[in-house]
Amino acid sequence: MKAGLSYKKREQIAGGFNFVILLLFGLLLITPFVWMVSVGFDRTANVTMPFPPKLIPKHLSSFNFGIVFENGSLIKAYLNSAIVTVSSVFIGVSASLLAGYAFSKGRFKGKKVLFVVVLCTLMIPMEPRLIPLYKLFNSVHLLNTFWPLVLPSLISGMLIFLCKQFFDQLPDTLREASQIDGAGEFTTFFRIYLPLAGPIVATMIILAFIWSWNDFMWPLVVLNDKELQTVPLYLASFSLENGTSLGGLTMALATMSVLPIVILYLFLQKYIIQSIALSGVKGE
Amino acid sequence: MANNSIELNVQMEVEKVRNKRKDWGLKWYVFLIPSFLGILLFMVYPIFESLRLSFYQSNGTVEHFIGLANFKSVLSSNSFWNAVWNTFFIGIFQIIITIPLGFIFASIINSTKRGQNFFKVLYFLPNVTSIVAAAMIFAFVLHPEMGIVNYVLHAIGLPAPGWLSDPSTSKWAVIILAVWHWIGFVIIICLANLQAIPSEMYEAAKIDGASGLQQWFFITIPNMAGTFAFLLITGWIGALQRFNEVYVLGGPNGSPARSIQTMGAFIYERGFTGFEFGIASAATYIMFILILVFTFINLKVSKMKI
Numbered sequence: 001m002k003a004g005l006s007y008k009k010r011e012q013i014a015g016g017f018n019f020v021i022l023l024l025f026g027l028l029l030i031t032p033f034v035w036m037v038s039v040g041f042d043r044t045a046n047v048t049m050p051f052p053p054k055l056i057p058k059h060l061s062s063f064n065f066g067i068v069f070e071n072g073s074l075i076k077a078y079l080n081s082a083i084v085t086v087s088s089v090f091i092g093v094s095a096s097l098l099a100g101y102a103f104s105k106g107r108f109k110g111k112k113v114l115f116v117v118v119l120c121t122l123m124i125p126m127e128p129r130l131i132p133l134y135k136l137f138n139s140v141h142l143l144n145t146f147w148p149l150v151l152p153s154l155i156s157g158m159l160i161f162l163c164k165q166f167f168d169q170l171p172d173t174l175r176e177a178s179q180i181d182g183a184g185e186f187t188t189f190f191r192i193y194l195p196l197a198g199p200i201v202a203t204m205i206i207l208a209f210i211w212s213w214n215d216f217m218w219p220l221v222v223l224n225d226k227e228l229q230t231v232p233l234y235l236a237s238f239s240l241e242n243g244t245s246l247g248g249l250t251m252a253l254a255t256m257s258v259l260p261i262v263i264l265y266l267f268l269q270k271y272i273i274q275s276i277a278l279s280g281v282k283g284e
Numbered sequence: 285m286a287n288n289s290i291e292l293n294v295q296m297e298v299e300k301v302r303n304k305r306k307d308w309g310l311k312w313y314v315f316l317i318p319s320f321l322g323i324l325l326f327m328v329y330p331i332f333e334s335l336r337l338s339f340y341q342s343n344g345t346v347e348h349f350i351g352l353a354n355f356k357s358v359l360s361s362n363s364f365w366n367a368v369w370n371t372f373f374i375g376i377f378q379i380i381i382t383i384p385l386g387f388i389f390a391s392i393i394n395s396t397k398r399g400q401n402f403f404k405v406l407y408f409l410p411n412v413t414s415i416v417a418a419a420m421i422f423a424f425v426l427h428p429e430m431g432i433v434n435y436v437l438h439a440i441g442l443p444a445p446g447w448l449s450d451p452s453t454s455k456w457a458v459i460i461l462a463v464w465h466w467i468g469f470v471i472i473i474c475l476a477n478l479q480a481i482p483s484e485m486y487e488a489a490k491i492d493g494a495s496g497l498q499q500w501f502f503i504t505i506p507n508m509a510g511t512f513a514f515l516l517i518t519g520w521i522g523a524l525q526r527f528n529e530v531y532v533l534g535g536p537n538g539s540p541a542r543s544i545q546t547m548g549a550f551i552y553e554r555g556f557t558g559f560e561f562g563i564a565s566a567a568t569y570i571m572f573i574l575i576l577v578f579t580f581i582n583l584k585v586s587k588m589k590i
Contacts (some may be wrong), residue, residue: 014496018396025389026406029464032418032425033409035432039424049430052439095318102315109309114316121327123579125525127551128568131337132330132562135344155322185311214414216528217548220558232416236532239420244427248422257417265412270404272412276469277476 028164033258040064040255045248064252074256076227077234081213084146084230088153088212094155097197100163101189105175115164121157126218134221149230153212158279166200167193176271203275206268211227213261231257309430337565344561364567367550368541374455374546375523378462383515385463386470387508391500393471404475409557411468419532422461423448433460449531451543457536458544461529466522477511480505510585517582524575527552547571 035053039045041064042057050057068074102108103115137148170193178188216232223233235257242250265272338354340347358364393403426430426447432531434444447457481504489499527548532537536553537546545553551571555564 010524015396015398018392019398020554021394022389022392022403024400026403029410031409032421032464035425036421038400049424049427052435053432056514077396091318095322098315099319102312103343104564106312106315107309111312114320118324119583121323123576123583124327124331125521125572125575127525127548128334128565128572129326129330130568131555131565133326134556135333135561136325136330138344152322152326155326156318185315189315200500214416214417216414216531216550220531221552232414232528235414235416235420239423239532240535244423246426247430251362254417254420255449256411261414262409264407266405269408271396273404273408276408276411277472 001124033048036251037255039247041254042248046246049247064248065176065256067249068252068256072228073226073234074231074253077229078230078260080146080228081230081232084149084219085209085212087146089205089208092153092156092159092208092212093201096156096159096163097194097201097203099160101167101193102162104167104170105172105193118160119158121155122161124272130218130221133218135224144221144225144228146228149212149215149219152218153208156208159208162204162207162278163197163200164195170196202271203278206272206275207279210272219235244269264270302572318543327523332372334565334568337561338569342565343559343563347562350562352367354562355570357563358566358570363542363545364547364550367545367547370455370538370542370544371524371546371548374458374526374544375520377456378460378466378523379516379519382466382470383465384517386467386515387512389467390471390474390478390515391504393558404472407471408468410465413465415465415528416532418465419461419529422457422464426457426460448544449540451541453536454540454543458526458530458533461533462523463528466519470519473515474508474511479510481507496567513585514582516577517585520551520573520576524571524578524585557587563570 014134034055038053038055039050039059039063042050043059043061043063046064061283087200087229099118105109107177133152134143142148155271160252174192178192183191213232214232214238219230219233220236223229224239229237235253238253239250244250337347339349339351339355341350344475389407392405395399396403426433427445428434428444431447434447437444438556445453445456448454485503485507486499489503494502525548526546530544530546530549531552534540534544534549536545538549542583547567550569551564551567554560554567
């Protein structure tokens with residue numbers, strides 16, 4: 001009895017110790033964010049950075065945030081990113097749902113070979129495609145438009161793969177039943193299987209959103225027009241122009257670019273973390 | 285009797301549907317049209333075009349065939365090997381720091397009862413931030429005179445390095461950023477796989493009197509081997525493609541003194557600031573082959589089923 005108690009106590013102490021370590025490490029990880037917000041609210045940080053660092057700035061003011069919004073570039077960049085991301089997600093998820101369904105339920109010649117082709121696309125990174133795609137979009141005069149950012153989202157091997165795996169878990173008997181009722185392949189897909197695909201569609205949207213929203217190298221190559229800059233492009237060009245000279249303004253800008261995503265993340269954290277884990281443990 | 289005839293009817297219907305399905309084979313290809321249009325235009329064509337370009341001297345408008353000269357030029361260029369060195373250096377240290385650290389924290393989270401979800405959300409936060417914004421923040425966090433890191437180092441009496449202003453420490457600045465950004469991902473993946481280890485194994489070990497640490501060494505770590513391999517290889521593939529953060533921190537030539545120019549940045553510099561498409565294509569092919577090898581190993585290790 002006594003031994004049991006002390007074991008329990010020991011476990012409690014260990015648990016408390018673990019909790020403190022986790023808390024400290026978490027604090028360390030979010031320190032850059034806290035500092036970013038604090039410097040952003042400092043009126044004088046553009047001239048001299050607050051040193052030593054303070055949690056609450058001495059010259060507390062929303063001055064920097066005012067400037068960030070004043071010239072409208074950030075809002076414009078948000079709009080551009082939104083247009084690109086929504087379109088990319090829409091075509092990527094739609095095409096992958098159709099293909100994933102066909103690879104799961106379809107019976108046709110060359111299914112296996114074509115699926116291997118899809119999996120092969122997972123191995124192809126962006127870099128070797130950069131120059132040919134640039135030349136391709138240049139030849140049809142679509143550089144400095146959103147088309148080059150949106151159209152290549154049509155193909156995502158990962159989304160097709162996740163989608164096929166999901167449909168594999170749904171029984172074939174649903175199809176047979178629907179077809180006895182005289183429904184065709186497309187009706188069966190849209191009426192029977194698509195309504196059941198909610199969870200995987202959510203995962204696909206989250207992944208496609210993250211990829212498209214954070215995409216940087218390809219947009220950098222095809223967009224030179226400042227009016228069309230997406231959020232990452234705008235941040236990078238601001239950062240390269242000003243270096244580390246305008247601390248307050250840079251941090252206010254960083255805050256405003258991070259905040260909406262963080263809020264979205266806090267609301268959807270369960271689904272986002274699940275999606276990331278799913279795409280990460282794809283091999284199992 | 286009635287039951288039998290209904291059954292027969294159903295059977296006939298099912299037969300009919302099955303026969304019908306044969307004629308419908310073609311319909312399935314319609315489902316694949318959008319994806320395969322994308323694959324042909326944006327995957328297959330660029331890969332071959334890029335291979336072709338690597339044998340040409342090209343600035344986008346004028347081209348002529350020069351055989352292997354681009355490859356020779358890239359492979360004998362100091363700045364390319366410098367970029368390879370930078371990419372490997374940053375990648376290797378990012379990986380050997382993040383995976384063990386992430387795994388330890390995932391194990392601690394897994395063993396605490398309170399606030400598991402809270403810590404998951406907290407630790408994953410850096411990974412949600414775009415790496416471009418993160419790089420922008422870290423340019424200040426690691427600023428030699430006014431950054432918070434050097435303030436702390438100075439306060440506890442440690443030497444304060446120049447980080448991004450000094451070519452001998454700039455790679456470490458990128459490594460710190462990379463570890464900070466990636467660790468949440470490693471923790472999430474480790475946690476998902478830790479929770480998949482059957483609890484019977486631990487119960488059996490407990491009955492045999494194994495301590496917590498022994499269980500960790502002899503049950504947890506062997507069971508996580510596949511996960512480590514997966515993280516190692518995906519991390520390495522990502523590291524080979526590093527571009528965004530070094531571009532924000534050091535521009536296309538990876539300043540200071542090309543000390544943080546990665547392979548991706550080398551390709552961008554030669555291709556899109558110098559418009560040497562042939563040279564850049566040859567460099568992308570060298571990089572592509574490297575990535576292909578590691579992706580192939582990844583597919584083997586993670587036993588992806590086709």
